[in-house]
Amino acid sequence: MVARGSTGGWLPWLGLSLAIFIVDQFTKVLILGYYRLGDTTHVASFFNIVRAHNTGAAFSFLAAASGWQRWFFTAVGIAAAIFIVWMLRSHAGQKLFSFALASILGGAVGNVVDRLLHGYVVDFVQVHWHGWYFPAFNVADSAITVGAACLILDELLRVRRAR
Numbered sequence: 001m002v003a004r005g006s007t008g009g010w011l012p013w014l015g016l017s018l019a020i021f022i023v024d025q026f027t028k029v030l031i032l033g034y035y036r037l038g039d040t041t042h043v044a045s046f047f048n049i050v051r052a053h054n055t056g057a058a059f060s061f062l063a064a065a066s067g068w069q070r071w072f073f074t075a076v077g078i079a080a081a082i083f084i085v086w087m088l089r090s091h092a093g094q095k096l097f098s099f100a101l102a103s104i105l106g107g108a109v110g111n112v113v114d115r116l117l118h119g120y121v122v123d124f125v126q127v128h129w130h131g132w133y134f135p136a137f138n139v140a141d142s143a144i145t146v147g148a149a150c151l152i153l154d155e156l157l158r159v160r161r162a163r
Contacts, residue, residue, distance in 0.1 A: 010092035013102040020106025024139040028122040046129050052136040053120040077112035081105055096154040103147030110140035
């Protein structure tokens with residue numbers, strides 16, 4: 001473990017999380033303001049902007065449930081945020097690890113706020129190719145995905161260094 005504070009502490013990582021959260025919420029406000037549910041703008045042959053509502057988790061997991069999933073996923077997001085803040089305080093000097101956690105934190109809080117405000121997560125990025133459509137996603141989902149990939153990379157690099 002790298003000593004706490006070796007890169008200026010954990011507050012800059014919270015700043016990154018806040019920036020991700022702000023960009024996420026700003027883009028969602030734009031979508032909610034200019035698009036009705038289901039509206040689509042074709043941007044490129046593989047990319048659309050679309051307003052979609054996801055009451056479930058990733059890939060609409062449990063979206064068809066009776067409503068309890070809103071509170072379940074909100075609680076999971078809040079618990080994850082608390083755990084991530086604790087981890088950031090303990091590992092702020094580990095740059096890749098902390099970047100990953102901060103990215104996940106910003107995304108998780110963005111989606112929790114959506115669930116609390118709307119009862120669903122606002123998605124708007126739609127990627128497609130030759131009739132195949134990837135489920136719509138948002139900035140928060142992208143940050144969580146990048147963060148998860150960086151966590152895997154960090155672990156692979158840690159194991160490699162340990163050899």
